[in-house]
Structures are given as C-alpha cells and as structure tokens.
Amino acid sequence: MFGGTFDPLHIGHLRSALEVAEFMALDELRLIPSARPPHRSAPQVSASDRLAMVELAVAGLSPLCVDDRELKRDKPSYSIDTLESLRAELGADDQLFLLLGWDAFCGLPSWHRWTELLEHCHILVLQRPDADSDAPEALRNLLAARSVNDPLSLSGPGGQISFVWQTPLAVSATQIRALLADGKSIRFLVPDAVLAYIHAHGLYRAVN
Template sequence: MTRRIGILGGTFDPVHIGHLRGALEVAELLDLDEVRLTPSARPPHRGTPQVSAEDRLAMVQCAVQGVTPLTVDDRELRRDKPSYTVDTLLSLRQELAVHDQLFLLLGWDAFCGLPSWHRWEELLDHCHILVLQRPDADSEAPDELRNLLAGRSVSDPLTLNGPGGQISFIWQTPLEVSATQLRERLASGRSIRFLVPDAVLAYIHAHGLYPASN
C-alpha cells in the first residue's frame, strides 16, 4: 500500500500556528498519512537559530503531541553538516518503498529561492513539491523556475501521481505570523499567546527562552 508523506522543514525558532495550520491543511486536503516537521540544524540560507537545536526540537515535539497526522523527524539535527534538503530526501527515500509518495512543503518565498539551494535541480527526482501560497501572494517566480514550472506544474494537487517529479500550488488560510515577529515580541516583553500552542509557550517560559531585552 502506497504511503503518502509530507515534509515541512524549517528552523522552527519557535514553531508557531502558521507552520502547524499549513501542515494540517495540506494533510487533510491530500489525505496524507503524515506530515513530518523536520527542524534544521545548520540552515545554509539563514542565520544561526537563536535557541539550541535541542530546544527547537522539544518545542516542535510539544506542538504536535496528540495532533494526528503531524509528526517530528529529527534526522537533520543528527547530521553533522549543513541541512541540505536533497540529503534529507535521499535519506527518507532509503527508508520507503519505491512507490511511496513524498511531498516537500515550501512557502512561496522559499520556492522562489530554490535556485540558490544545494543541488536543487535534483529535488524533484525524489519528491513532489507543494508550494503553499496565501491568497494575497502577488510576486512572480524567478526566471530560473519558469521553465521548470512550465514542464512540471500540475494545476490540481489531488492529481499528483507517482513518487515525485511534479509541482502544485495550494492556497492557505492567511495567517500573518512569523518566527521573527514572535522573537521580536518576546524580546520586547509582549505576549505571544495564541500565536503558538500553549504547550510551546509553557516550554518557552519554563526554559527561559527568548528573554526580554533590558
């Protein structure tokens, strides 16, 4: 029986409702068996996370506890090198049956940045790409991606077939929240309640993460 697995990577510094709601909506729309939230250890395209890998992993574990079908995959934190997505997909493929489907979930900004990723042209050899867009998204894909979209884009994500190789777009509930915004709120002593799960907020407070600036 074919398994259908979504992958949502990120620093999750901290994980918030935008990550979780997006993952859950995709899981429900495509009837995925699971969506694995995959914290990155040393993201090549971003600054060093503010809190440790252990704390970021723990927050994601708190966030998904009891929320089917969201799960946590810590393989990038166990890898002693930068978190290249192509390596993660190759590692996952070794654990799956040949016909199992992998879906890489990317926000629009991340998708537009693909040409700067390590071995980005190989990604579709191992997965389908689902681009999560909000209704207010109005920017265009860079030139490097236009030929790829012309040849690989599928208008209806429900028709994606095979283990990988195609791209589709999914409209998301617009949630104006970002990890940067949350860190700024915490640094200024403001509340982030209802922007992260209660269990994540409790973990942040219990471990003294993101202390307010003096």
C-alpha cells in the first residue's frame, strides 16, 4: 500500500510505485488516497477529484491500482486502521508492504499507534541516493532490531523494515500547485490524463 493525499498525483508518485512494484515483483500495489490526513493540512481539492485523478493515472497500468477505503471512512486517515482492514482481507501468510518516503518514515513516532504497524506489514522505505539525514533517535532501536538489508529477503507476512533505492525525481505536489496558481504549465510533471482533468475541472487555480 502506498498512501498519500495525491493533491495532485504526479510522476514522482507513479515512478516510485512502479519501480517498487517491479523490483519486488508485487502482485498488486494499491495507491490509497487519504481523506483527512492527521499530520498535515487538508487537501486543496475534494476527495472525489483526487480519487478521479489517481484512477485516471493508473488505468491499464498493472499492477498499480486504486483503493478508496480511506475516503469512505468518516474519521482521520490512520494507516493502522487501513492496515488492519487490509490484513483482514488477506491470507495469514500473505505479505503486506507499507511504502513510505524517508520523511514520512522519520515522522513515524508521531503516528497513531505507530508501534503496531509492523504487526500487520513490512515497511519499505523509499530512499533516494541524495538523502543524507539520519533517522530520529526514537527509531534507531527499531531499525537495529527490525531492518533487513535486502528487501527481496523479507520473510513472513510482516514485521521487518527495508530500504528501496529510488530514482531521484525532484517533483512535488506543492510545486505543481504553485505553478498552476501562477498560470504556468505542469505538462510532463503529471500524466496527460491528470493534466486534462485538472484543466477540465479548473483545479488549483489562484483565488482572486
């Protein structure tokens, strides 16, 4: 599972997801748009718009797919709740992976019931070669006890942490929203279908 506000989804999200799916030979990689992210400000556009953009972006792009369960909940989008619901649908021995960027991983100690996450999944940290910060002290013991050098050697349904190196793509949703607000082009930063949707629905325009 790869969660996020996807406000909007961009090529960095998709490239990360596709690289991991291919490297790990995943049967399925679910992009899960969050409804009410507890650790950041509310998304700029509606849940239905964000969901539609993700659906357009991954159409026909197996094994990537969309899971809208967090948008159906009337409460903040806690990853532990999503993992518990996914785990209940899987076989006891099925591997489940939570994909996190380095910054999100470093923020884990502030997450709701974060110490329970590994009871349901493995964590794959998307690490870029240009990332040079250290993990916070609160995570060092966890990393020492649970980290595995080779992601392909992760065993069992969950419980371990590994790092997957990513191609650096300096693209962010914040940057894309700023460009759109300034009336500038975002072509080649998002899939063409997402670009068409944004223009058709007048999303992210500056409010005068």
